[in-house]
Amino acid sequence: MNKIQEFNNLHHSKDLLFLGNAWDLLSALTLEKAGFKAVGTTSWGIANSLGYADGELIDFKRHLGIIKTITDNVKIPVSADIEAGYGEDTETIVDNVLRTADVGVAGINIEDSLKKQKGLKDITEQCNLLSKIKTALEQHGYKDFYINARTDTYFQLENPLPVTIERSKSYVESGASGIFVPGLLQKNEIKEIVANVNAPLNVLSLPGLTNCNELNEWGVKRFSFGNALSDKVIDLLQKSAEQLLESKDTSFLYEN
Incomplete structure (x- = not known):
């Protein structure tokens, strides 16, 4: 069984x-060693590690180089966050x-947010894109490559649930393997999407939405924490650097 199938x-x-x-x-090797069965890259975390904000501000070749380094060195499947596709x-x-x-990932996240202005891509345009991605992947030998279609309705709209269901259904019909709805928080809305969309639902960890066992009971099939861990590491690094400079003492670096 190859990594795409896995x-x-x-x-x-x-x-x-x-x-x-x-x-x-x-970070990828650390997650693998801890026992995670798969890793996904976080575009926000990659951007921050290079001194950029999120939002496709990095040259795609540079971004892809980091993804390749990860896939070349871990044994578990990798999913790549490519934002809206860098094009x-x-x-x-x-x-x-x-x-x-081609660098060896098993899937991608691709979102429907506009990058240069607020708003979502036209649903017909995004469905056409997903369909062409699916066809191109199959023609190049990547059968069952996982397309996680992210919709940013909960970040962009006042009453997101009906539009989320509409877009999710259309994306699945156009070739998406699964649906990713970051910003989704409420149990009843999660269960309604699960009941109405015939594809695995991925939700994002947020304050108040943190427990895998609960989400599993609600029908969620995938749970990710995005940039939360990278933010935590960066915060610890910043605080430690400040403590070193303020105390002029390195003893805390050796404390358990």
């Missing part, structure tokens, strides 16, 4: 897939997806 299977077992989010090789047109985005598949 990754697919993880979304259809009785247990929720708890996905560890990595931003460099060290202004469908052809460029599809090519970027194929380049990402």
Whole structure:
């Protein structure tokens, strides 16, 4: 069984897939060593590690190089966060997806947010993109490659649930393997999406939405923590650096 098949299977077992989010090789190896069954890259974490804000501000080749370094060195499946695809047109985005598949990942996250202004891509445009991505992947030998279609309705709209269900259904019909709805928090809304969308649902860890066992009972199939761990590490690094300078004493570095 190859990593693409292995990754697919993880979304259809009785247990929720708890996905560890990595931003460099060290974090990926650490998550693997801890026992995570798969890792997903976090574009926010990668951007921060290079001194950028999130939002496709890094050259795609540079971003892809980090993803490749991770996939070359871990034994578990890797899913790549490529934001909205790092392209202004469908052809460029599809090519970027194929380049990402070529470095050995088992899947991608691709979102429907506009990058240069607030708002969501037109649903027909996004469905067309997903369909062309699916076709191109299959034509290049990447059958069952996992396309996690992220919709940012809960970050962008006042009454997101109906539009989320509409977009999710359309994305699945257009070739998405699963649906990712960051910002989704309420149990009843999670269960309604699970009941109405025939694909695995991925939700993002947020304050008040943290427990894998509860989410598994609600029908969620994948749970990720995005940039939360990388933010925690960066905060610890910053506080430790400040403590070193303020105390002029390194003793706390050796405390358990």
